[in-house]
Amino acid sequence: MVEAPHKYLQAFITEATEQLEQLASELVRIEQEPPGGPLWDSIFRRVHSVKGSGATVGLVSLVDVAHAAETLIGRLKAQQKRPERAHVDLLLQATDALAQQVRRASGADRDPAPETVAPRTLVERLTAASQTLPDVAPASAPPKPVQKPTADPSLPRIDVAFSLIKACQAPGARALIVQRKLKGAGTLLEMDPPPSALMQKKGGARVTALLATARPVEAVRALFDGIPEVDEVEVRLAPVATAPAAEPPPPPPSTPVLAVADLAGSEETRAEATVRVRAQALDQLLDQAAEVLHGIARLREAARHLPEKAAAQFEAEIDRLRRTARDLHGRVMNARLTPFSSLTERLPRAVRDLAHRLGKEVELEVQGGEVELDRTVIEALADPLTHLVRNAVDHGLETGAQRVAVGKSARGLLVLSARRERDKVLVEVSDDGAGFDAARLRRRAIDMGMLSSEKVAELTEQQSYELAFLAGLSTRAEATDLSGRGVGLDAVKSAVEGLGGKISLRSAPGKGSRFTLELPLSVSMANLLLVQVGGELYGLPMTRIVATTEYDLSARGGEGFEARSLAVMGQLVRAYSLAKMFGLPSLAPPGPRPFAVLEVDGITFALAVDRLVGQEEAVLKPLFPPIDRVRGLAGTTVLGNGRPLLVLDPRGLHELAESTQRLRGAA
Amino acid sequence: MPQRRVLIVDDALFMRNTLRDIFTGAGFAVAGEADDGVQAVNLFRELKPDLVTMDIVMPYKSGIDATREIVQHDPGAVVIMCSALGQESLVMEAIEAGATDFIVKPFRGEDVLAVVKKVLGE
Numbered sequence: 001m002v003e004a005p006h007k008y009l010q011a012f013i014t015e016a017t018e019q020l021e022q023l024a025s026e027l028v029r030i031e032q033e034p035p036g037g038p039l040w041d042s043i044f045r046r047v048h049s050v051k052g053s054g055a056t057v058g059l060v061s062l063v064d065v066a067h068a069a070e071t072l073i074g075r076l077k078a079q080q081k082r083p084e085r086a087h088v089d090l091l092l093q094a095t096d097a098l099a100q101q102v103r104r105a106s107g108a109d110r111d112p113a114p115e116t117v118a119p120r121t122l123v124e125r126l127t128a129a130s131q132t133l134p135d136v137a138p139a140s141a142p143p144k145p146v147q148k149p150t151a152d153p154s155l156p157r158i159d160v161a162f163s164l165i166k167a168c169q170a171p172g173a174r175a176l177i178v179q180r181k182l183k184g185a186g187t188l189l190e191m192d193p194p195p196s197a198l199m200q201k202k203g204g205a206r207v208t209a210l211l212a213t214a215r216p217v218e219a220v221r222a223l224f225d226g227i228p229e230v231d232e233v234e235v236r237l238a239p240v241a242t243a244p245a246a247e248p249p250p251p252p253p254s255t256p257v258l259a260v261a262d263l264a265g266s267e268e269t270r271a272e273a274t275v276r277v278r279a280q281a282l283d284q285l286l287d288q289a290a291e292v293l294h295g296i297a298r299l300r301e302a303a304r305h306l307p308e309k310a311a312a313q314f315e316a317e318i319d320r321l322r323r324t325a326r327d328l329h330g331r332v333m334n335a336r337l338t339p340f341s342s343l344t345e346r347l348p349r350a351v352r353d354l355a356h357r358l359g360k361e362v363e364l365e366v367q368g369g370e371v372e373l374d375r376t377v378i379e380a381l382a383d384p385l386t387h388l389v390r391n392a393v394d395h396g397l398e399t400g401a402q403r404v405a406v407g408k409s410a411r412g413l414l415v416l417s418a419r420r421e422r423d424k425v426l427v428e429v430s431d432d433g434a435g436f437d438a439a440r441l442r443r444r445a446i447d448m449g450m451l452s453s454e455k456v457a458e459l460t461e462q463q464s465y466e467l468a469f470l471a472g473l474s475t476r477a478e479a480t481d482l483s484g485r486g487v488g489l490d491a492v493k494s495a496v497e498g499l500g501g502k503i504s505l506r507s508a509p510g511k512g513s514r515f516t517l518e519l520p521l522s523v524s525m526a527n528l529l530l531v532q533v534g535g536e537l538y539g540l541p542m543t544r545i546v547a548t549t550e551y552d553l554s555a556r557g558g559e560g561f562e563a564r565s566l567a568v569m570g571q572l573v574r575a576y577s578l579a580k581m582f583g584l585p586s587l588a589p590p591g592p593r594p595f596a597v598l599e600v601d602g603i604t605f606a607l608a609v610d611r612l613v614g615q616e617e618a619v620l621k622p623l624f625p626p627i628d629r630v631r632g633l634a635g636t637t638v639l640g641n642g643r644p645l646l647v648l649d650p651r652g653l654h655e656l657a658e659s660t661q662r663l664r665g666a667a
Numbered sequence: 668m669p670q671r672r673v674l675i676v677d678d679a680l681f682m683r684n685t686l687r688d689i690f691t692g693a694g695f696a697v698a699g700e701a702d703d704g705v706q707a708v709n710l711f712r713e714l715k716p717d718l719v720t721m722d723i724v725m726p727y728k729s730g731i732d733a734t735r736e737i738v739q740h741d742p743g744a745v746v747i748m749c750s751a752l753g754q755e756s757l758v759m760e761a762i763e764a765g766a767t768d769f770i771v772k773p774f775r776g777e778d779v780l781a782v783v784k785k786v787l788g789e
Contacts (some may be wrong), residue, residue: 169771170750173758177768199755228768228785 013106014276015153016054018116019046020099020247021345027091028348030083040077047073049097051148061119062101068126069094075133085356090129092349097122134310139660151187151212153276157238158186158220160209164198172199175207178230181223186213205235210238279375282336287330291584296322297616298641338378340418340427341369347389353415354393361411362393366467368418373425377519381427384492388413388429388515391489396433396513406510425521429512436507438464445470465505497651500541500634528637528647530613533594534584537613539637539647544598548612551575552592566606568597575606576657581632586610600651607653620647632656671787672698674716676707677749678725681767682772685730686720686749687737689776708736711744718783719746721766723757731761738765749774 023046026039033039051066076083117125143285159292162178164171175195182188190210198205211220221235281301296318303314344366355362373381397403397412404410413432418425438461445467459467470488496503500520507513528539529548551566566575575595581585588610595606620635627633634649675686683700690697698716701707705727709723711719719737723730734746748761748769758769768786770779 170755170758170769172755173762173769176759176762180762195759199759226786228782331725 009105012054012152013102013637016050017099019050020095020102022046023050024092024095024099024349025070025130025345027088027095031085031088035079035081040073044070044073044077047098050102054101059101059105062098062105065094065119065126067100068123068130069098072126072130072133075130075135079133085337087129087534090125092353093117094122155186155214157189157214158211158213158217159234159236159238160211160220161232161234162207162224162230162628163232164205165218165229165231166204166209170199171201171205174198174227174229175205177227178224179208179209181227182209182211182220184221185215185223186211189213202573206232221234223487249634259339268583277335279336282332282375286329286332287334288335289325292325293329296325333374337372339368340371340373340378340425343378343382343385344369344416345377347386347416348385349521351389351393353516354390355412359399360396360397362392362397363411364389365413365415366417367415371418371420371425373418373519374521377425377499377521380495381517381519384495384517385416385427385429387489387492389416392429392431392433394515396431396435398434402434420521425519426515427519429517430512432512435509435511435513436465436468436505438507441465441467458658462506465507468505469503497649498544521591521595528616529596530612530616530639530645531578531594531607531609532613533578533582533586533609535587536584537643537645538578539616539645539652540596540598540607541634541647542615544600544650545596546604547597549595549597549606550592551595566595568595568604568606573597573606574605574657575608576653577608578653579608580612581653581656598650598654600654603654605654605657670696671718672693672696672714672716673718673720674699674701674707674710675712675720676701676725676730677720678702679722682722682749686741686779689782692776693780701789704730704733707733708740711737712736712740715741717745719744719781720749720770721746721761722749723751723754723761731757731764731766734761734766735764747782747786 016269017628024041026043026046030039030043032036047070051063051070053504054062054066063241071092072087076087097117101119103342116533144186160182164174168174172195175191175193175198179188179191179195182191188209188211190208192208193205198207213220217235217237220235224230226232256464300315300318300322303311303318306314347366348364351362351364397414398406403412415428415430417430420426442456442459442464446453450470452466456464469492471488481495493503496517496519502518504516504518505513527542529542529545531538531540547568549568564575565572567573577586578584586608587642593608593610594612595608596612597604597606599605616639621631622635623633623635632649633646634652635647636647637647639645671694675683675690677683677686677700680702683702687697687700695718698714699710701710702704702743707721707730708728709717721734723731725733730748734743734748737744737746742765744765745767746765748758748766749772750758750761750769751772757764758771761769767781770782781788
């Protein structure tokens, strides 16, 4: 037999991880569900599925834990009662342990901490918990779908149909031989009718089967060569190669294979068909689509050197090509869209655990789980969102007693929502807790020397809340390992801004607070203003450019300025020299110099550059560590002429300019 | 092709003779005959035949148990159960135990040879 389990290890890891995430969220929900509901079946199925495929890839201790968990789940379900919290806790622990083993199997678990509970101890606890519950009555034995075999979703499915000849005197035994052969060649998902149903029935029966196997169709057909009394053997690739992971295996083909194959041709079936694609493959596709766009930009550049006659036609063709390429790029971007729910699936668990530890009752409501965001955004958002949620449970929401004392319901409400607005997605995290303490935030800002007391006095109530985003400014003096994790609201803010988004905070004392994250739908295309400084070319996002202007500073004290004010459109704005900020020599001749005027968070400022070069649309690539920590940089891109370009982050630049200013002022 | 060697297991002499005729007539060599399950297992180990025909209901050790032991000893063993009508559940049990295939009594020579040739891939 050609068995190579490791070949499918990746598929197992992906599928098991998903199953376990779902399992954790279902376990959290089970406490609120009516007893004995269908959710138990789903929970059971997930554990069973992980156990089955875990056994296939040889993860012995995973199988042990899963088996013990499965037993407990079976008994809890049969109990027809709301489960005790201790039991749910234990099952959640088991889920964590299973997830950890899956991560280990993937080699991705870099967590140096050993298991909080050793698998053997966990198995003992699960078994002990099961023993306190009555045994499952045979009538309510494991739900039926559980009995079905599971197979690696990446394996091709093969439809098999055959007839037993009329003269066959033991069709049940004959079918059993076929079944054994098929089982020897892969995972037999279905056989209809099963051999036992054919017993004592004289010949002529038609049997269909569904096999998951890596073997070619011909090899499966050849299995029948050594089997007497079978006839009309049909073997073909099943129409839908991959079944969604969470779904039970495809329904048995109740009609002959031919009819199934016909169905595959219909538009209806095809429209619903999905295939699983590695995220990395999509990233590569996106990169290549971007390269095509670059290539076209380069062609355009080259076309400038063509004689005028030829150039016109050439450019028209390039334009058409560019439209197609942009369309392609857009489609790949769309394929990368991931539902918001993929971010929120883990949160009910985090909220539940944290709330229990703090002795609070919290209800988490997720709205707009179906709203889709670019995968890059989703990935970058995972930590900030978790932080905001933890923050709300830890600091925002009060204990039941505190809430009741001020006339609120004992159970706090935490709402997580996503909605699309044109080319943006708004993600909100709101709670009905105590709200932020504006006075305290103001006091802290002064105490920490971040703002003068005069400045603070000018702040409105809402502006005071925004102080919470300043680094190191937490209203709680004591560090907390619950929501803390070394991440502050300032980190949340920079993560959101790193995506080209914005974050704001509204709060009302005693009523709660709401964080609003305004995120771009996709992150990669950027329209840039190219500027030259000290012989280097940089890109500035056009979205932040208010105007460009020229000003002669030599009349007001020469080139040595650190920060000046310029009159732009009747308003005085601060001007900084980009060359100075980057420590580059300014190569501009004396006299009038160009300025790019930018706006960030309602603050307008001007940047002196040597030359304004032009505009270009470019695919923005993110920075990687350690460069991503350099303030003032947003990303990189490649220009039409093939030159790499650093794209600047206006917000970072402004902060850089201000801090340099402060430092000089202090010196 | 070298002559195929067969071990015939049946507690009825009549059946053993019938089978012997069918096989020798078709060019097989009868390596040995056994009339119970215990003997069958012993002879199989000793003779290493290409093929075994195995009755199900026999004294001392049933054909099913004998088959299980033979297949455990040699997973590649080809064991064809000789069953009577109405023994389908026993045949299925034998298949679970590792029997390669089966024939149902009463059989004609050509039926037996058809199954044997199919199973041996001839």
